[in-house]
Amino acid sequence: MQRRRILFILFLIYFVFAILLNSVGTVILQVINNYGVAKSAASVLEGFKDLPIAVVSFLVASFLPRLGYKRAMLIGLAIVTCACVAMPLVPGFATAKLLFLCVGVAFALVKVSVYSTLGLVATSRKEHAGIMNTLEGFFMVGVLCAYWVFSFFIDSANPRSQSWLNVYWPLAALCALTFLLLLGTRFDERLAAPPAGSTPAQDFAAMLKLFFKPLVCIFVVTAFLYVLIEQSVGTWLPTFNNEILHLPAAMSVQVTSIFAACLAIGRLSAGVVLRKLHWYPVMNGCLIGMGAVVLVALPLTQGVVPDAGITWFNAPAATFLFPLIGLFMAPIYPGINSVMLSSLPQHQHAPMTGLLVIFSALGGTTGSLVTGYVFGAFSGHFAFYLTLVPIAVVLVMLFLFRRAVEGANGGGTQGSAIIGGESPPLGH
Template identity: 25%
Template sequence: MARIRWLTYLMFLMFAMTSESVGVIIPSVIREFHLGMAAGGAFHYATMSGIALGGVLLGSLADRAGRKVTILIGLGLFGISAAMFAWISSFGLFLVLLFIGGIAVGIFKTAALALIGDISTSTRAHTATMNVVEGFFGIGAIIGPAIVAYLLSHDASWKWLYLIAAIFCGLLMIVAWRVPYPQTRAAAPNGAPLADMLAMLHNRYALAFSTGIMLYVGIETAIYVWMPTLLAGYSGPGWRWAVYALSIFFILRVIGRFGGFWLLERYDWTSVMALCGVAILLCFVCAIIGGRPFAVVALPVSGLFMSIIYPTLNSKGISCFPKPQHGAISGVILFFTCVSAVLAPLAMGLIGEYLGDAIYGFYLATAFAAVLAAGLILNRIFDPASAELRRRGDLDYAV
């Protein structure tokens, strides 16, 4: 199982290297093609749209065709789209490649998420492993922008990042082809893949966990999309923190995710999540009430508490379904993740632009944090998913 685990970890790391570098690439693209901010932001929206469609339309492919075939299809498509960046110089074609690459991510990521269930021995172990996987995603989110920054500082094209990702992807395909996969029972193809997804939307667990994830993603995007704008030009107390605020956030998020592996193996997940939800809310309230002098510290520190929210909600949502449906439910959750990643920062940007200050967009993010914290507290009190998680644990993980 060690090779399967490392394959999963490295797929997430590779994907994050490109997806989390978009914010660093966009300023160069804007200058190169003489674009406005809205047009330049299409680099982000094209990728997220592709991932959303790939997840919701093709997520059940991992259940029907098998994990290995689906991973190879997704990695192959991603590698080709990334390599093509070396041969084109058109902004429109870049968007097409990003959209295709997003679809590829939606394919192999849902298969990878389903694979986590295959190698887990319990729902608790599933959640702990998911935090490690997202920890590697966080490492990729640090490596990718660092590579772009190095390239740009040496007058090299940002497109080299995609060539590096394509080579990395090729190596992962070799591993994915040769590694032995655990035996799983394929899902019966009773309907079209889209029908599978729509059927899951009637499930209360799918809706509940997807809603929580949408709220969380809205909060997180406020940090990595709009915090640099909020702190731009800040020269008050702690101004040195402002320069490295986003890097500190990403580093604390990685530390928290690996720490989450330890916490969730030892403590009840509902208690840990409720405490982290309240801590995130306090960080955002401090930023709103105290202004930029408090925001420069409180917002980056929130990364430590945000770290386990997404992987844990994702894991519990997936674990409420039988293993042969893990690909399909992963696609549904991934769809809601990407929808929020597009709409939430757009809404915050419009609010900030209309009212004349980026801080007003953080009022909306704070409202998201308040609703999420309330939901996690209620989840701690009533624990509505506990019976289903125990049932699935007995059926899917019992030896």
């Protein structure tokens, strides 16, 4: 396979989808201004994006090795290209719903395929972990770019202007270009083929059985708790900045971009570090760092008083200190995903990723809801202090996860014994 070209395409695909997925907040604002949609009605766009990701991942993940990862990614790119073209041609709230429905369906196909393809191009566990972190780092770069790309096309002087819809032309072009690059790239997916003689129904049943394996249970619980933490911080940090640190509304959102930038920097850096160091001490260090940031930064938020003249230059220290939690948080999710996937035979990467996507979605939703409830019922301080609980639990789960991985592998690097597969996971 054309290894470097494949990796470039995978990074480009993730970059494109990061922009589209992260645009939901901006689109909600614009459809409220342009089409007179109520806030409660506009909020359904989030559901149009998230629910298809979980449902489609559950239904088709086990089938993708038969369809082919390249074909699945091409289908996903074709879907979002058409959806992007439809936005400026048929403007309306219904089209926005259709766009995020398409983005959700396509991302389910793409994420499972991209994660599974990494196992085909990585030659060792450390390399797999490095590539996984770099990939997720590019995703966060796309998240950051989304704010600037969309803001360039928005006419602030005329809130009812539909000039923002023109952003979808370059996005459609980028999707189409990625489609053509992928179409012209040769993939060797023979190692990902399902076992001879198995049927699609048997493949689906095998995916469900994965969840009942002790190692997989530990893994999905760990992934669930990590996403719970990340989503609770990312979703409620703007509100925390506004209500606890008394920053202006616009600045509260802008400061949150520091958190996203830290996630990007942390994952891109971990992509280098995890090629050289063992994942377990790195993950433990990151969790301890997260706890330290919470314990150091939150006391600095006590007693902050409103200041009408607050700017970036005189904002409280906690404004810039707490988002640094993203640097330590960043490597954990792609790191544990890499350890799990690189421990499996190739044909099980797709169903395992399907389970990962489902529990990640559940963790994100749970984190946002729980933090929102605690924030409202008690205080923002208590809500963010509460993140220390899942951080501590993840620390314990990582210990169990390492023991399960090494026990299933017999202390070695071959991981097919974990689930009972026949083929080696990596190093082919």
